[in-house]
Amino acid sequence: MTAPAARPRVTLADIATACDLSRATISLVLRGSPLVNAETRARVEAELKRQGYVYHRGAANLRRKVSSAVALVINDLSNPFFAEFAAGVDEALADAGYVTLLGSTGESVERQQAVLASLLEHDPAGVILSPAEGSDAARLRTLLGTRTPMLVFNRELGQDWDFLSLDNVRGARLATEHLIAQGHRRIAFFGGHQDSSSCRQRREGYRAALAAAGIALEPQWQIECAPTRLEAAGQTAALFVRDPAPTAAVCYNDAVALGLMAGLSSRGRRAGHDFAVTGFDDIPEASVSAPPLTTIAVDPRARGRQAAELILRRLHDPSTSPIATVAPARLLVRASSLVVLSGDAA
Amino acid sequence: MTAPAARPRVTLADIATACDLSRATISLVLRGSPLVNAETRARVEAELKRQGYVYHRGAANLRRKVSSAVALVINDLSNPFFAEFAAGVDEALADAGYVTLLGSTGESVERQQAVLASLLEHDPAGVILSPAEGSDAARLRTLLGTRTPMLVFNRELGQDWDFLSLDNVRGARLATEHLIAQGHRRIAFFGGHQDSSSCRQRREGYRAALAAAGIALEPQWQIECAPTRLEAAGQTAALFVRDPAPTAAVCYNDAVALGLMAGLSSRGRRAGHDFAVTGFDDIPEASVSAPPLTTIAVDPRARGRQAAELILRRLHDPSTSPIATVAPARLLVRASSLVVLSGDAA
DNA sequence: CTGAAAGCGCTTACAG
DNA sequence: CTGAAAGCGCTTACAG
16 A cells, blocks of 8 residues: 655645636536536636646545446466457456456466455446366355356356356367368377366367267277376377277367477477377367467457356446356367378378 | 445444444554553454454545655556556565555547546555556656656656666577577567557667677668568568578567567468577467567566565655666577578578 | 444525 | 535544
8 A cells, every 4th residue: 555645636625726626516517417508618627727727536426326437357467368368358347437457367276366355345336257177166156246247257157147158069170070071080189187167168179070970989088187298298198098099189278289280299209290180179289280270269259248248247237147158169170180091091 | 426325434442432442542553552541452353353443544644744656657457468567566565564546548538638637536655657648748747747757667757756667678689699609690580560669679788699690780781660460470571672682580579479480480481490589578378379489578467566666665765766678588499490400501 | 332423525495 | 507415445543
C-alpha cells in the first residue's frame, strides 16, 4: 500500500468551487447528461482539463453499487496459448469499458485460492478462470459464494459455472481422420495423462475416428507421458517395442509432437518421411519446426474474446442457467503428417 | 457496467448488527488490531465466516486515500518474452499485496493512450509500461500528470520516469567475445535495423569487443534486415558476396539467428559445423533448434519481478530522482557457436 | 476495550 | 437547468 500522495488529488469539489457550481452539476457534465446548459458544460470541461482532473471510478462505482472490473485468473501465463487467451480477454473487456484484474497462479492450487481471494476484495463484477491443475471446485465455490458470476475456461470444474471449452473431441477426431485418409491404419495416441480431462477428450475423438473407420484400437499404442517436449522425446521408444509398429501418431499436443519428432530423428527416423505426426494447439513453433507440424488450431486470442463476451453476457443476465460453450477446432495440414506410405507400412 | 447485484452484499454493518457491536470494532478486528478483546474477536470472526463477508478494499482505500493496485501496460502480450515479463510482474505485485490492472496495447500508440486513460481512472498507485513502438513521451506525460509514478521497461522514453532496460551492450559484447575466444576473427553483425535503439546498443557491444581484441570492423559485414526469421534467411547470401567471407555472425536476436541458420543450410553450410552463430533473447525455440542456439538470456520473468520491485520502491520513496536500471545479460553457450575452425578459416 | 461522528470522491432522487 | 442532502462501505481520531 502507498503512503498518501504528496500532491492532493483534484476532485469534483475542486472543479465545482472553481466554476462556482455544485458538485452535482459537475457530475452531470462528467456523465454527459443532456440536462446541463451548453455554456456551463463548456466552462466545466475547460476547467476539468485545466486542473488535470481524473475521474475516480472506484468512488463512483461504490456509490452506484456497480463494478467495472473483471478478474482474469490464468494458470500459466508463460504458456503462449494462455498468454494469447489473456490478450484476447483484455482486448474485449477494454472495448466494453471494463478493466482486467490479472492474477496468475503458476498451476498452483494454493496460489489460485490466494490470488482469487485477493482479487475478490477488489469487487470484480465477474471472474474468468483458467483453472490450475487439480483445482477443487468446492473450495472455489466457498471463496466465490453465489454473488460473483464466473466463467471457467478449458478445464471443467462442475458446479453451476459457465464453461468455455475447446473442442478436444472433434479436434483429435479431425487429426485422426486426416491420418486415416492418408492411408494409415496403425495409429498411436501419444502423450498426455489419463487424469487430464482434455487428454481423455482427445483420446475419445481419436477412438471415435478409428471406430468409424473400422480400425481396432491397440492398447499398446496408447502411450502416456507428461505433456512436455522432453518427456515425449524420452517415450519415443515405447512406440517401437513390438512389430509391427505404428506408422503414425496423434499427439496430445504440439509440445509432445515436437518432442516425438526429436525422438524420431535420434532413432534415425524422420517425421513426414517415414512416420506421420500430428499435434494440437498450433503453438508458434509448430509452423517453423522441421518439418512443419500438422496440428489443430484453437485460436486462443479468439477464445479470449469469446470468454470476455460470455462473462459480460452473464453479468447482464444473471438468472439464466449455466451455459457450456464449445469452441471450434480447425485442422492445419502441414508436412509432418504427409508421408508416402510404403506398401509394407500400410 | 453491471446492474446492481440481486443478492445484497454483506457489509461491516451487517456483521456489527449480528454481533451487537459497532462498525468500528468490526473494522478493528478485520485489520487485526490488538485493541480488541480476544473473545470479541473470536465472535466477530465466526460471524464474518458465517455470513461469507468479503472485504471491500476499494471502499477502504477510498477512505484511507491509498491504492493497492498497479497498472501494467504491455505492448505485445502474445510475445512470450512479454508474457513472461507480465507473469513476473504479477507474481511480485501479488506477493506485495497489490493487484495488477492489466492493459495490452498490441503495439498501437492510440490504444496505449486509451488503455492507460482507462486504467488511471481506477486509481493505480503506479504504472509499469512496456511502451508500444513509436510512443510519444509528451502525450504520455499529459495523461499521467506528475502524481502517478511510472516505470518504463525496455524502450527508453526520456522524461523523468524510472527505466528498466536490458543490457544490450554487454550481451552483444559477451557473444562477440565468446566467438573471438573460439578463434574467430571474421565476425559479422547480422540483422536488426539501425533505427532501433536495442539494435544500436547491440552493435555497440559487438564493436567494443572487436576493438578490445584489436580486430578491425568490416563495414560490408554489418548486415541489416527486419528482425524476423524470414527476412534473415533471405539476407544470408549477403554474408558471402566477397572473399574472404566471415566465419561467424553475432545476430541481432534469436529469430534472426534461426533464419540465418536456415539460410546457411540451404546454401549447404551448417551452423555449428562450418559457421558459428549466436542469437539474443533465449526464446524457447533456441534450446531445441538444430543445432541448439548459443544466445544471450535476459530472463524476462526475473525482469518482471524486478520491475515490480522498482515501482514498489518508488511508491515508498517518491522524492528521489529517476532511476535507470540495467538488467544483467547471460551468455548461454550451445552448439551453434562451437565450430572447429580450419587453419584457413581462422 | 468499544462507540459516535465525520469523511474519502462520487451519484441520485428530490426540490426549486 | 442547478443545488442541498443523503449515502455507497469503509477508517480514524476522539471520547469514554
